[in-house]
Amino acid sequence: MSPFGQGPFGPLNQLSRIRNEINRIFEDPFGFASAASTFFEGWTPAVDVFEEKDNIVVRAEMPGMKKEDIDVTVVGDTLTIAGERKQEEERKEGEVYRSERYLGRFQRSITLPSEVDVNKVQATYKDGVLTINVAKSEQAKRKQIEIKTT
Amino acid sequence: MSNVAELQRETARAAELVNRGFVTPPVNIYGNENEYVLEVEMPGLDKSGLEVTVEGNELTIVGRRKTETTQGEPYYSETPQANFRRMFELGPDVDTSKINAQMEQGVLKLRLPRSEKAKPRKIQITG
Numbered sequence: 001m002s003p004f005g006q007g008p009f010g011p012l013n014q015l016s017r018i019r020n021e022i023n024r025i026f027e028d029p030f031g032f033a034s035a036a037s038t039f040f041e042g043w044t045p046a047v048d049v050f051e052e053k054d055n056i057v058v059r060a061e062m063p064g065m066k067k068e069d070i071d072v073t074v075v076g077d078t079l080t081i082a083g084e085r086k087q088e089e090e091r092k093e094g095e096v097y098r099s100e101r102y103l104g105r106f107q108r109s110i111t112l113p114s115e116v117d118v119n120k121v122q123a124t125y126k127d128g129v130l131t132i133n134v135a136k137s138e139q140a141k142r143k144q145i146e147i148k149t150t
Numbered sequence: 151m152s153n154v155a156e157l158q159r160e161t162a163r164a165a166e167l168v169n170r171g172f173v174t175p176p177v178n179i180y181g182n183e184n185e186y187v188l189e190v191e192m193p194g195l196d197k198s199g200l201e202v203t204v205e206g207n208e209l210t211i212v213g214r215r216k217t218e219t220t221q222g223e224p225y226y227s228e229t230p231q232a233n234f235r236r237m238f239e240l241g242p243d244v245d246t247s248k249i250n251a252q253m254e255q256g257v258l259k260l261r262l263p264r265s266e267k268a269k270p271r272k273i274q275i276t277g
Contacts (some may be wrong), residue, residue: 020173020174020230028159031186044227046229046230047224047226047228047229048224048226048227048228048229048231049224049225050222050223050224050225051222051223051225051226052222052223053222055222056225057222058230059230060195061193061195061256062193063256063257064189064191064254064255064256064257065255065256071232090190090210093182094180094181094182095178095180095182096178096180097179097186098177098178098179099178099182100176100177100178101176101191102159102176103179111237113225113226115207125193125255126255127193127195127255127256128191128192128193128194128195128255128256128257129193129194
């Protein structure tokens with residue numbers, strides 16, 4: 001009875017999604033376990049890490065959450081993002097035709113590429129993307145050395 | 151492991167045919183007698199990057215990511231940088247003139263009202 005199940009687009013799009021997940025596992029330099037857990041335990045957000053001169057920037061894609069349901073902690077050089085995505089109220093009644101979005105709790109830890117100052121962490125959540133800015137520790141900052149002539 | 155590699159190749163080939171250069175966003179679809187609701191996950195997108203079109207009975211959703219200004223040196227990257235696209239074939243009971251779209255925290259919510267004709271109606275028995 002689903003109005004969306006027919007046609008050439010549905011099943012093939014599903015394949016494309018499976019492909020994306022498989023690719024993620026094989027390209028995951030942090031090890032098989034973190035991405036594989038998407039299959040077996042629920043979901044983990046896809047993450048990008050950038051290194052700026054004085055900061056480490058982490059972006060995590062986690063659409064459709066409330067900022068109160070997201071937890072960010074930094075211990076040493078390990079950043080942990082945890083949270084819970086909840087089901088929308090109105091979905092509980094009526095019929096369900098497709099259910100591809102992951103719901104529930106997740107946790108992900110990332111080793112940051114340099115020592116950081118745990119007191120200087122900023123996090124913002126916009127358009128379903130969590131952006132975390134962590135300041136590098138004074139020691140980890142690249143310093144330009146002035147060359148003197150004698 | 152070779153089975154996985156084979157599956158990877160097969161799915162890639164099939165998916166490439168319909169969705170070259172795009173990623174397929176996950177969706178939830180649910181509904182009741184009045185409307186269908188589609189939730190489409192497209193993180194990093196605001197409504198300016200969104201294109202929803204209906205042609206005949208074909209609904210197409212395209213999401214174009216903002217080109218980010220460089221954020222330093224990439225150390226590690228998992229997110230697909232490609233744009234989103236997904237198509238659906240709509241049933242005849244969807245009133246395509248009244249589709250409503252909202253974008254919140256990277257999730258597009260489309261409301262597709264069912265046409266008056268398609269709603270279940272109780273027939274009064276007279277006589």
